[in-house]
Amino acid sequence: MTTVAHLLADSLEAHNVDQIFCVPGESYVGLTSVLTARNSIKMIVCRHEGGAGFAAVADGRLRSRSGVCIVSRGPGLANAMVAIHSAFHDATPLVMLVGQVERKDFGRGALQEQNYSKLLGDITKLVIEVNEPETASEAIARAFHVAESGTQGPVAVILPEDIFDEETDAEVNLPRPRALSGPRKEDLDQLADMLAKSERPLAVVGGALLADTLYDSNVAADLRKLAETWVLPVNPTHRRPQLFDARHPNYGGYMGIRVPPALIGEMKKADLMVSIGERITDSVSQSYTFPAAPQPQLPLVHIWPDSNEIGRVFRPTLGIASDPYEVIKALLARGAPADAAKRKGWVDGLHSIHMGLLDKKWEPTTDGVNFAAIVCEVDKHLADDAIITSDAGNFGSYIHRYIGFKSTQIFLSSIVGAMGSGMPMAVAGTLRHPGRQAVCFIGDGGALMMGNELATACQYGGNPIMIISDNSMYGTIGMHSYVRYPERKFMDAMRLTNPDFAAWGRSFGCEAITIRDESEVAAGIAAAFAVRTKPVVVHCLTSAIQMSAWRRYAGDELQ
Numbered sequence: 001m002t003t004v005a006h007l008l009a010d011s012l013e014a015h016n017v018d019q020i021f022c023v024p025g026e027s028y029v030g031l032t033s034v035l036t037a038r039n040s041i042k043m044i045v046c047r048h049e050g051g052a053g054f055a056a057v058a059d060g061r062l063r064s065r066s067g068v069c070i071v072s073r074g075p076g077l078a079n080a081m082v083a084i085h086s087a088f089h090d091a092t093p094l095v096m097l098v099g100q101v102e103r104k105d106f107g108r109g110a111l112q113e114q115n116y117s118k119l120l121g122d123i124t125k126l127v128i129e130v131n132e133p134e135t136a137s138e139a140i141a142r143a144f145h146v147a148e149s150g151t152q153g154p155v156a157v158i159l160p161e162d163i164f165d166e167e168t169d170a171e172v173n174l175p176r177p178r179a180l181s182g183p184r185k186e187d188l189d190q191l192a193d194m195l196a197k198s199e200r201p202l203a204v205v206g207g208a209l210l211a212d213t214l215y216d217s218n219v220a221a222d223l224r225k226l227a228e229t230w231v232l233p234v235n236p237t238h239r240r241p242q243l244f245d246a247r248h249p250n251y252g253g254y255m256g257i258r259v260p261p262a263l264i265g266e267m268k269k270a271d272l273m274v275s276i277g278e279r280i281t282d283s284v285s286q287s288y289t290f291p292a293a294p295q296p297q298l299p300l301v302h303i304w305p306d307s308n309e310i311g312r313v314f315r316p317t318l319g320i321a322s323d324p325y326e327v328i329k330a331l332l333a334r335g336a337p338a339d340a341a342k343r344k345g346w347v348d349g350l351h352s353i354h355m356g357l358l359d360k361k362w363e364p365t366t367d368g369v370n371f372a373a374i375v376c377e378v379d380k381h382l383a384d385d386a387i388i389t390s391d392a393g394n395f396g397s398y399i400h401r402y403i404g405f406k407s408t409q410i411f412l413s414s415i416v417g418a419m420g421s422g423m424p425m426a427v428a429g430t431l432r433h434p435g436r437q438a439v440c441f442i443g444d445g446g447a448l449m450m451g452n453e454l455a456t457a458c459q460y461g462g463n464p465i466m467i468i469s470d471n472s473m474y475g476t477i478g479m480h481s482y483v484r485y486p487e488r489k490f491m492d493a494m495r496l497t498n499p500d501f502a503a504w505g506r507s508f509g510c511e512a513i514t515i516r517d518e519s520e521v522a523a524g525i526a527a528a529f530a531v532r533t534k535p536v537v538v539h540c541l542t543s544a545i546q547m548s549a550w551r552r553y554a555g556d557e558l559q
Helices: 004-014 027-036 049-063 076-092 133-148 185-197 206-216 217-228 260-268 324-334 338-356 369-382 396-402 421-433 446-458 475-484 499-506 516-531
Strands: 019-022 042-044 069-070 094-100 126-129 154-160 201-205 234-236 272-275 301-303 318-321 387-390 410-411 436-445 467-470 511-515 535-543
Touching: 004 027, 004 133, 019 049, 019 421, 027 042, 027 069, 027 094, 027 154, 027 369, 042 318, 042 446, 049 069, 049 076, 049 094, 049 410, 049 446, 076 094, 076 154, 094 133, 126 133, 133 154, 154 324, 185 272, 185 318, 185 324, 201 217, 201 535, 217 324, 217 338, 217 467, 260 338, 272 324, 301 324, 301 396, 338 396, 369 396, 369 467, 369 516, 369 535, 387 421, 410 421, 421 436, 421 446, 436 446, 446 467, 446 499, 467 499, 499 511, 499 535, 516 535
Parallel strands: 019 042, 019 069, 069 094, 094 154, 126 154, 201 234, 201 272, 272 301, 301 318, 387 410, 387 436, 436 467, 467 535, 511 535
Antiparallel strands: none
16 A cells, blocks of 8 residues: 555656656645655746746656646646646647645635636646546546647646545556557658649648657658758748758748748748648738638648647648658658759748848847847857747747757747746756756846746756846837837837846846947857856847837837
8 A cells, every 4th residue: 555645756757757846835745745755756846836837848848758847726726827828829748736625625615726627628638636546646647648649738637635645555557658640641642742743832840740859869850851852941830940950951931920021922932831740820820821721822731640630720631640750751761753853943942031031130229239139149159959948029039030040959938929938948948958058038028927937047056048138118019009009109008117137137146247238249148158057147228119020110219
């Protein structure tokens, strides 16, 4: 016989969990006391449940399995829901363990009691309530299996406070083998025929293929081989820039949110779109205009590991419910068509536009540093295996415009655009891979949401570099206000009063640097990267007039 707490610890160990992110809560002290005593799984104590959740999401991406987070009932879970929402929309596996009131108090409205099946039903793949000791290990195994299968996503496991000390003779439920779906021969025949006939195809690659790169190190090389032998342009999608080397001649442009007119105009000349592991959201499809929903304006092949997703929004010409890497391997085994070289001009044209956009040019600004100057300087210092994270905001457009990502680098972000994710993800990166560069780009808004996880980095020996773009406003919302209602004043609703972020950083024990003018950029960024033993905060006083990497306010004035 053993207790449920020990059985849960055994089950987590069986699933190769080596660290868990949490904010301690009374509803699960029965579990944390056992985990702490064993010391086989490192407990990373964070400063906010949202930060713990985002760190777990990032850690899952970094370790090729679901990240794990534990939160207490009620307010604890409410704080963590931003990370669950992000994992659900980003199709990222996450196992969230949630405390609950004692079983005898169910339905009484006890302190912090909640019906989690109702509360989480719309932002998780599954909610599992463990109300019997014998089902505890089975719940863990099912949670990991569901989170990592098909369209990946978050699973919540609800654990009543009084169950941890219950005894049980249930055995540890071992991890379930990862089941991979493969393409049918007739689907491959049709896909190969469509590619052979196409003169201007687009190979759009996304998140499900990114998941494959974590399971198999050959994915990036095989994708590159497919692009070269079949003469295809490869277009990484929104916040998945590391899927293909940006300077490879087959890189056909970044298919992110609001693709620049010169590139999207050329892309729209395509006669075939093959979506390899991309879910195709509104961000990728340019607000459902390319491809158009529900009826695409060009033949669409949608390859995704879950048949329920294919055809849900778009009517594809061919839908293949398959692990995307299996399709890549099958096409390589089949061999390219004899006349594949006919597409070289098309590929070269797209790549030329892309390289022009990647060119490190920007306009000076009078109200602060153009953030382009910061990002371009950071790019000079990034290692080939750097971990780069980005919070949500218009400052992210500079990252995707000016950084030529490599497939050996790691990029972490909330694909759905949840603010606050950047710093916790950078902490997860530097803890999972000590010694590797971890660089977080974040705005002044996001910095004061979850930037307090700097304390977590300091506590556990992490050393991320935090690049803060401080333009004293919620810049993205300001842009939307300006574009939609140019006749209306909006700044009073967007303006922020910020601290001295350098002094703020020093208060955590970090190194801190302030950049006020473009003349200080090179020395400031070099100094930040020279620090190796503790976190660094780089406070950049940036332009609000330059609203993104692509546009600025007319007349250099803000309303």
